[in-house]
Amino acid sequence: MSSAQVQRKPRFTSIPEATAMTGLSRTTQWRMARQGKFPRAIAISPGRVAYITEELDRWIADRIEEREPGRRPNHIEAATA
DSSP states (O other), X not given: OOTTTOOOOOOEEEHHHHHHHHOOOHHHHHHHHHTTSSOOOEEEETTEEEEEHXXXXXXXXXXXXXXXXXXXXXXXXXXXX
């Protein structure tokens, strides 16, 4: 199986980790998610929410693609292909 065919197992990313990854505050993440402009967090237990890591990776790659058409991180190409 080639590296492009290897599927990563779904992982969760905490809100603080998402903030570090994106530079967006928790409030901005929430506001953008309500507008459909950012991945939505999911409840993983009572009182605890997280993002699906692959959705965050895709969102980041999409921002890069908007700025630099044709440029997409290799690991994202494999995940979305």
